[in-house]
Amino acid sequence: MSQDNSTAESPDVGFRMAATIATAESDITADHVVDQVVDELLALIPDGFDRLEAAVAMTVTDETAQVIVSDGERAAQVPLSRRAVELLREARHLAATAAEGPWWRLLAAVSTTGPARVEYDYGTEPFPDHQLFPPQAYLADLLEYPRERVPVWLAAYIGHGDRQVRTPSAAFAAAHADTPAVPAGEGLPPLPVLWARWAVISAAFVAVKSPLGPRVTSALGWFEGRTRSGSTLHRLPHGKAVLSGGIWNAPELDAVYNGGASMPEFYRGAPDWVADPVLSPRAANGLMSFCYWWDGNAWYRGESPDANVVQDALPGVWNDDAVYDVLTQVFDGNASSWLTALIAAAETGTVTRTLLSRSLVGADIDLDSAYFQLILAGVAE
Structure with missing residues (x-):
């Protein structure tokens, strides 16, 4: 079961600038924002369910999310809220200062009865096909957040230029x-x-x-x-x-x-x-x-x-x-x-x-x- 919440619009540059200013004034950290993301995900769990798993892929131009709620017997798909998307974009922007650069995917598991688990995917393994964007999305992201190194599979995906083709x-x-x-x-x-x-x-x-x-x-x-x-x-x-x-x-x-x-x-x-x-x-x-x-x-x-x-x-x-x-x-x-x-x-x-x-x-x-x-x-x- 997959849910595609991709947006066709470009990222809100004004929002990113505002987030940067707010960060400078209040020393908000990426971990603090991720805590807010967890709260937002918990709010998405409907009555009768007790857990949620989310896989969110994101670049500066695109995003897609798969969000599943369950109770051990039933499972259902729910959309990711716009507020959660905004928080994730802010958390990703704040994470750009880390040595690894901003994550490409965030994987979260939250429960009404236990602690949350959040993992970050930096592309060590290829992304699932349903969460792989066109090459232009990653090129735009690298312009915004330059990196010293990109995983070989992803670098080839966006830059092979048919150099190994032999008709x-x-x-x-x-x-x-x-x-x-x-x-x-x-x-x-x-x-x-x-x-x-x-x-x-x-x-x-x-x-x-x-x-x-x-x-x-x-x-x-x-x-x-x-x-x-x-x-x-x-x-x-x-x-x-x-x-x-x-x-x-x-x-x-x-x-x-x-x-x-x-x-x-x-x-x-x-x-x-x-x-x-x-x-x-x-x-x-x-x-x-x-x-x-x-x-x-x-x-x-x-x-x-x-x-x-x-x-x-x-x-x-x-x-x-x-x-x-x-x-x-x-x-x-x-x-x-x-x-x-x-x-x-x-x-x-x-x-x-x-x-x-x-x-x-x-x-x-x-x-x-x-x-x-x-x-x-x-x-x-």
Whole structure:
């Protein structure tokens, strides 16, 4: 349930000036104003309810709020009062003097029977889609309240400028510029082996019905890690492939968006088949931090880091031991003695249903879906 209280009007500059003057005269602090916000939120709780939770996102030009009241059994949505909005704007303005700068979201939980809890969101994690404003709102806020540093994901959101986009036309033109690529470095196994290991790990996560972990189709592997790093592996005809993705808060991107460095030339020396349709979605958002391509014989890269630096963005495909460790973790340490044979069979494309059933053990295993992952990957008989 969401309630959007966005306002189309610009912030009241006169109000902000008046608040500043009042602050100077009476030494009002942000904490004092937040206490008033809590009182205002308590006043919003209707009869019959005893608690309220609010998530308010705000910039100098926009605001949106989700306010839910409940009694343990029922829940209802209520609008945020205009007085609460005014107090929140004042509190945010006063908080601008803090080292972190003004918060982007305020999360509050108040109750008629206990103490209030207020938390401030400075963008360490991406905001929920329903509380993410257009880039212009954050740019306006940064003009009003300059910051030394903005979270990498937010800096990319407002300033990527399509610098990681590579259309097929641009890829064709760049591929004939005679710019050399370099080997991808240590760590990445040959494509057939990497693909087989990816598929086995995918099958294991599917077997235990986990929403996490990697997945495969006949030509695509994708992975999103717990640390928000992730990657895609696109297989192309004639034994080629593109592996790209991003490390969460990659130092290279931090240097670009917060330090004014040039965007790395991830596609330097890349062939014309390295283009948007086979790149990680992170490229469209300016959050890709590596791109490698397999030409049928070896992995190559432009100005991406050495492959051993991006391990967090891939499932455990680096060697057989890494695959084995992931599989045992998926099954809570209940490792079957057949796991080693399963990994070897996947790498030679000879997995059978019987071998899989002996390898993946435990209660409520979805063997059929797991085997289908291996069929799609082409590593099952």
